[in-house]
Amino acid sequence: MQARLHPDPARGAGHGVIDVQGFEGRHTDILFSLCRASDGKYLGAGDWVEAEQRLAPDLVQYQSGNLRLLVGPGLVEMTDALNTFAITVYPAGDEGRRCGLEVGDIAYSSLSGGRGRTAGAPLSMSPMPEMRFDSAPEALPEPTPFPAAPEPEPQLPVLQVPIEHKNKAPLILLLLVLACASGGVYWWQHRQADTPPTANATMPAPPAVPTPAADAAAPAPTP
Numbered sequence: 001m002q003a004r005l006h007p008d009p010a011r012g013a014g015h016g017v018i019d020v021q022g023f024e025g026r027h028t029d030i031l032f033s034l035c036r037a038s039d040g041k042y043l044g045a046g047d048w049v050e051a052e053q054r055l056a057p058d059l060v061q062y063q064s065g066n067l068r069l070l071v072g073p074g075l076v077e078m079t080d081a082l083n084t085f086a087i088t089v090y091p092a093g094d095e096g097r098r099c100g101l102e103v104g105d106i107a108y109s110s111l112s113g114g115r116g117r118t119a120g121a122p123l124s125m126s127p128m129p130e131m132r133f134d135s136a137p138e139a140l141p142e143p144t145p146f147p148a149a150p151e152p153e154p155q156l157p158v159l160q161v162p163i164e165h166k167n168k169a170p171l172i173l174l175l176l177v178l179a180c181a182s183g184g185v186y187w188w189q190h191r192q193a194d195t196p197p198t199a200n201a202t203m204p205a206p207p208a209v210p211t212p213a214a215d216a217a218a219p220a221p222t223p
Contacts, residue, residue, distance in 0.1 A: 001097055003087050005071075005079060006104040014073035014109025018057070018101070019066060020089060027062035029092035031055065032069065034101065037084040043075065054090060079103050 001022040008015040018032075031054040034043040041048035043055065057069035067089070079085065085101040 001099040002102075003089075003099050004102040004104060005076075005106070007107045008070060011070075012109075013107040014076055016071050016076045016106060018069040018071060018087065020069065020087075020099075021066055023062075023065060023067040023089065023097065025091040025094055025097065027060060027067055027091070030057065030060045030067070030069065031090040032057065033088045033090075033096075034075065034079075035086045035088070037086060043078055046074065046078075048078070052088075073109050076106055077108060079106065081106070 001020060003018055003020045005016050005018050007013075008017045033052050033054050035041070035052070036043070036048055039048070041050060042052045043049075044053040055075070058072055059070040061068035061070070069089075081103045083103070085103065086098060087101040088096040088098040090096045
């Protein structure tokens with residue numbers, strides 16, 4: 001006969017099922033007791049006691065030699081996987097059947113679950129060594145001062161002369177006018193030099209040249 005405690009997913013945390021395989025006997029009016037192997041105590045009403053206590057499951061199910069005992073937080077919260085347990089199943093009007101109980105991954109309903117652990121010896125705290133403090137601690141050497149950083153030399157102010165942006169349009173216009181005037185004068189002078197004289201132009205008369213034959217033929221004036 002073997003027995004194992006595992007969670008009961010149908011009823012949630014804090015509830016479990018004890019599967020007893022190979023059970024023979026009547027499966028009505030079942031009682032059982034749970035013994036903790038570490039100290040030989042039995043599970044009672046919320047605590048572990050010296051005398052054996054017979055407990056009633058919440059529900060009993062039986063099928064083909066497998067006995068299922070549904071238990072609640074009163075048992076689940078008192079067990080853990082670090083301990084070894086033994087269960088004794090008592091059919092009605094018959095002797096008990098005893099076997100070991102394996103504890104699976106139990107889902108506890110509170111943080112206080114797993115109280116089936118055996119209380120170990122109290123921890124012994126060794127006294128701490130006495131700490132001695134000197135009344136006059138050694139004076140620490142004075143730190144070496146760092147050399148002062150040289151003062152920065154004063155910088156001369158930089159004068160910024162404002163740059164006047166003059167309008168060059170009048171100057172350019174004046175240069176264009178002068179260039180046009182010079183070109184006009186040059187064109188006019190060359191035009192006068194290249195123009196031929198006309199027929200009606202007044203030319204100076206050449207000087208009169210005396211004719212010698214005319215002077216000899218003229219009669220002498222009458223006295």
